[in-house]
Amino acid sequence: MGEQLIIAVSREFGSGGHAVAQLLSEKYNIPLYDSNLLEDIADQKNLDAQALGKYDEKSKASFFTRSVRGFSTSPEENLAWMQFKYLKSMADEGKSFVIVGRCAEEVLKENPNLVTIFVLGNMESKIHRIMERYQTTRDKAVKLIEQQDKKRKTYHNRYCQGKWGDSRNYDICINSRLGVDKTADIIAQFIDGERELKH
Amino acid sequence: MMIAKILALTIFIVMFVLIITDKIEKCLVTLCCGLATAVFVFGLSMHSMSAFTETLNVRNIFTLGFWYEAGSSAESTSGVNWATIIFLAGMMIMVEGMAKAGFFRWLCMTIAKLVKYKVIPIFLTFMVMSFVLAMFIDSITVILFLAAVTVELAQLLKFNPVPIILSEIFCANLGGSATMCGDPPNIIIGTSLGYSFADFVTNTGLIAVISLVVIVAYFYLCFRKELGKAGGDVDISKMPSPKSAITDKKAFAISTVIFLIAVALLITHAQTGLTVAFIGTFIAIITLLTSGKNAKAILKGVDYKTLLFFIGLFFVVGGLEQTGILEIFAQFIGKVSGGNIMVMIAIIIWVSAIASAFIDNIPFAATMIPVIKTLSATTGADLSVLSWTLAMGTDIGGSATPIGASANVVGTSIASREGYPVTWGKYCKVAVPATVIVILLSMVSIYVRYL
Numbered sequence: 001m002g003e004q005l006i007i008a009v010s011r012e013f014g015s016g017g018h019a020v021a022q023l024l025s026e027k028y029n030i031p032l033y034d035s036n037l038l039e040d041i042a043d044q045k046n047l048d049a050q051a052l053g054k055y056d057e058k059s060k061a062s063f064f065t066r067s068v069r070g071f072s073t074s075p076e077e078n079l080a081w082m083q084f085k086y087l088k089s090m091a092d093e094g095k096s097f098v099i100v101g102r103c104a105e106e107v108l109k110e111n112p113n114l115v116t117i118f119v120l121g122n123m124e125s126k127i128h129r130i131m132e133r134y135q136t137t138r139d140k141a142v143k144l145i146e147q148q149d150k151k152r153k154t155y156h157n158r159y160c161q162g163k164w165g166d167s168r169n170y171d172i173c174i175n176s177r178l179g180v181d182k183t184a185d186i187i188a189q190f191i192d193g194e195r196e197l198k199h
Numbered sequence: 200m201m202i203a204k205i206l207a208l209t210i211f212i213v214m215f216v217l218i219i220t221d222k223i224e225k226c227l228v229t230l231c232c233g234l235a236t237a238v239f240v241f242g243l244s245m246h247s248m249s250a251f252t253e254t255l256n257v258r259n260i261f262t263l264g265f266w267y268e269a270g271s272s273a274e275s276t277s278g279v280n281w282a283t284i285i286f287l288a289g290m291m292i293m294v295e296g297m298a299k300a301g302f303f304r305w306l307c308m309t310i311a312k313l314v315k316y317k318v319i320p321i322f323l324t325f326m327v328m329s330f331v332l333a334m335f336i337d338s339i340t341v342i343l344f345l346a347a348v349t350v351e352l353a354q355l356l357k358f359n360p361v362p363i364i365l366s367e368i369f370c371a372n373l374g375g376s377a378t379m380c381g382d383p384p385n386i387i388i389g390t391s392l393g394y395s396f397a398d399f400v401t402n403t404g405l406i407a408v409i410s411l412v413v414i415v416a417y418f419y420l421c422f423r424k425e426l427g428k429a430g431g432d433v434d435i436s437k438m439p440s441p442k443s444a445i446t447d448k449k450a451f452a453i454s455t456v457i458f459l460i461a462v463a464l465l466i467t468h469a470q471t472g473l474t475v476a477f478i479g480t481f482i483a484i485i486t487l488l489t490s491g492k493n494a495k496a497i498l499k500g501v502d503y504k505t506l507l508f509f510i511g512l513f514f515v516v517g518g519l520e521q522t523g524i525l526e527i528f529a530q531f532i533g534k535v536s537g538g539n540i541m542v543m544i545a546i547i548i549w550v551s552a553i554a555s556a557f558i559d560n561i562p563f564a565a566t567m568i569p570v571i572k573t574l575s576a577t578t579g580a581d582l583s584v585l586s587w588t589l590a591m592g593t594d595i596g597g598s599a600t601p602i603g604a605s606a607n608v609v610g611t612s613i614a615s616r617e618g619y620p621v622t623w624g625k626y627c628k629v630a631v632p633a634t635v636i637v638i639l640l641s642m643v644s645i646y647v648r649y650l
Contacts, residue, residue: 041618042618045354045617045618046354046357047618047619051620052618052620055620064602064623065221065602066221066601066602066608067221067608067612068339068605068608068609068612069339069502069605069609071608071609071612071613072608072612073601073602073607073608073611073612073615073621075615075620075621075622078612078615078616078620079615079620081616082615082616082617082618085616
């Protein structure tokens with residue numbers, strides 16, 4: 001199995017961050033978790049993944065929530081907590097994986113085998129990528145990018161001390177303008193270099 | 200004086216709104232509002248040092264009567280209710296010691312084992328256990344452990360824990376209403392108005408026990424189909440043994456003994472004359488002395504924020520009292536009810552219940568105490584009857600919604616974190632009818648018994 005490796009990838013919407021994460025997962029032959037994390041948890045605990053899915057990666061709702069001693073009535077918060085706990089337990093068990101989003105760079109920061117990445121992109125490349133992926137107009141792509149980034153930022157900043165995208169929270173912040181493959185290579189160089197240093 | 204009234208009321212409303220919106224730490228809210236009351240109401244508007252010192256009420260701690268009451272009935276007090284705070288602190292320390300030793304988990308696992316891990320018997324026994332424990336221990340702690348064990352058993356025995364957790368929550372709130380020490384509103388009512396443990400047990404306790412029978416039947420009818428299908432053949436040898444829950448045998452034995460001492464002291468406190476403040480302090484001291492090197496960890500586990508929340512809250516309510524606003528409110532109720540005690544009881548119990556369903560019941564109860572005192576004085580209504588009415592309304596009303604009481608928040612959160620989200624719909628569908636049943640039962644019991 002080898003040494004533990006956890007790669008936490010945070011990304012701007014449309015930056016190709018997910019594709020980069022996929023490439024890293026294939027290169028190091030370790031599982032990739034993103035929204036499927038919930039399915040994995042649901043599978044293990046015999047729960048309904050779809051029912052849980054509607055609360056996923058949404059920030060705490062409304063007026064009608066209350067919290068007592070760190071316990072909250074918000075299903076969104078509790079779902080987030082459940083995923084953070086699951087990630088921590090996998091990390092504590094020595095498992096290696098790539099995790100996209102889910103505040104992983106903060107949740108797992110105590111783990112010495114964690115590498116944290118933030119993938120950003122130029123606005124034009126992001127727009128083109130989204131237009132192609134969703135077969136949509138330029139205007140709609142721009143709007144979608146703004147909405148999704150805002151959603152991720154709100155979710156992240158709700159649960160983390162470090163702000164979303166703040167370079168101080170990540171080992172590498174990289175603009176994907178060299179393309180997804182080259183971006184993944186550069187990140188892999190960093191990871192391999194660090195492993196060499198450790199030995 | 201008008202300005203003082205307006206300021207006191209404004210500070211109170213601001214405090215309530217800030218508590219509800221839950222954006223700022225509750226204890227900070229009440230402490231700042233308490234400070235604002237001291238400065239703006241007592242200081243700048245009333246220029247009254249005596250209003251300040253009366254509300255601060257620290258002098259009370261240094262009187263013999265605070266620790267030992269020779270006579271059968273205690274005097275009623277106003278201002279910061281230090282007896283409640285000291286008692287709560289003492290019980291928190293005791294409970295922290297019990298929790299660390301594994302007492303609660305052991306108890307749950309023992310009962311589950313005794314009923315051979317069958318789902319419906321677990322459902323019924325856990326409801327009763329929740330009620331009984333909550334009579335002496337704060338319902339947050341009771342649910343913290345009960346819900347966690349229920350989820351654990353649910354995963355091992357393959358059943359949905361939500362119905363059982365919802366039922367446990369309701370029974371914990373119900374159990375808390377049965378005694379003077381079970382739920383903070385009761386502690387506040389008891390210490391402010393001079394009612395003993397026996398007073399509560401023979402009044403609200405009776406209503407609570409009758410309600411328990413009805414409510415267990417109700418929840419059984421609601422959930423028997425869903426739970427009846429669950430579970431199956433269980434290999435008992437694979438279940439965690441109750442003994443494994445005990446983290447430290449010596450600490451477990453000591454904490455159990457201390458708990459039994461606490462229960463004995465509380466039950467007999469009217470006869471012995473020992474006040475709840477004394478009992479709380481005594482229990483805290485023996486817990487800390489017997490816990491050796493764990494004492495520091497136990498002290499750290501005490502929920503200081505809740506204690507500070509209470510101090511600030513009592514001060515703000517004291518501001519309302521000193522400025523006479525609560526008297527006005529009491530007179531309003533007296534007028535609306537036309538002096539008719541049955542109407543008064545109905546108003547108090549339903550308004551308390553509905554308010555407690557959405558707003559923290561503790562500030563509500565604290566605010567209503569001076570109101571019922573005045574109401575009793577002006578209309579001749581029996582203060583004890585109004586007290587039981589207020590207690591039942593505030594204790595039970597909180598069960599109706601997921602945010603009504605702290606136990607509800609903790610229980611639903613624990614279920615949710617394990618992948619069983621509890622929506623308002625799911626919660627209220629069973630809890631609201633149950634709440635209405637118990638409030639109706641309480642109201643009728645009060646009418647029949649006292650009028």
